[in-house]
């Protein structure tokens with residue numbers, strides 16, 4: 001196979017039978033030689049679907065939580081007749097459903113108990129859009145709904161934008177996830193219509209060590225500079241503790257979801273150094289161009305022999321790093337792959353999720369800097385945008401949102 005050119009394979013210069021025989025022989029030979037390597041034998045120790053993440057608590061789960069392999073974001077539009085009292089009812093129902101499903105238990109009304117296991121670290125996280133605040137006569141947190149600014153790079157589509165109520169469902173198992181998303185949708189149906197539904201994925205659980213940073217579909221390690229889960233730095237960014245910005249409510253936060261299309265066709269044409277220059281990090285290791293390890297601090301002042309900064313003045317990581325260390329966000333990216341058109345052009349991108357105590361103090365300055373100048377903009381286009389206030393967690397017997405709705 002070594003001397004068979006790639007072009008020859010594509011243009012049919014080599015017979016398909018020969019190709020098939022080559023692959024077939026390799027595969028069979030491999031499996032015969034080493035049966036344990038076929039993937040058919042799975043040690044029990046690798047079965048982790050029964051793992052659960054606590055639902056009740058001061059803060060909602062699914063935020064300072066290791067990102068699961070799959071996520072579905074569901075946004076709803078409240079029906080006309082929904083008032084404060086009906087919204088309370090809806091949130092009581094959904095909270096009860098989520099509290100059970102996340103623990104691998106069926107809901108009260110569920111007819112299909114076999115579908116709720118394994119939970120595989122299922123989390124269900126709720127967010128409120130502007131309409132919810134209007135319904136109860138409360139001030140909408142800055143940056144939620146209409147007060148979210150427009151950016152020059154945006155080409156937003158209504159089918160991926162807005163929404164009165166967000167339900168983020170995430171799990172390592174796509175079957176459980178599909179079922180739970182369906183249950184939540186079904187149980188919200190009387191009160192709300194579906195505004196949009198967006199699905200994303202990360203690396204399959206156990207495909208790599210859990211400490212490995214995931215790759216987006218440009219092949220970049222995505223999430224390196226995030227503060228560690230459970231750290232004080234993350235708590236300050238997301239919950240506004242310490243010197244963080246004040247959130248709209250204690251133990252509450254905000255969430256921004258941007259659907260960002262990635263142009264793989266033109267990205268494919270860029271050489272490796274151009275790709276690395278656009279981000280300011282190497283593709284293979286994720287290390288900054290001024291370092292050798294993924295977690296080395298970028299040196300934004302370092303210059304090359306020609307006197308130019310090693311990290312381009314328009315590189316994504318330079319532009320995204322505000323000089324004020326309080327202006328930080330907690331990013332949670334999920335890849336999306338929505339298929340191809342007849343010409344084979346992929347509809348691929350990133351569901352860019354951002355958690356922060358304050359949208360206007362944290363997310364907006366970063367997004368504004370990137371909209372003003374970012375090499376990555378050559379290949380990326382925000383096509384969806386939605387922002388929500390995330391209420392505190394619920395205690396057993398209570399419901400999510402009761403501080404606002406109760």
Ligand code: HEM
Nearest residue numbers: 220221222223224225260279317320321350352366367380
């Ligand atoms: C498809 C769009 C995007 C892609 C492919 C992308 C990719 C990346 C990559 C590869 C990194 C470096 C590794 C890391 O620290 O995660 C990074 C860093 C970062 N990105 Fe993005 N990003 C995108 C959109 C955005 C948006 C919309 C924002 C904010 C509004 C953002 C904010 C950041 C921040 C704050 C960092 C860390 C910078 C630092 O080192 O301090 N990114 N991004």
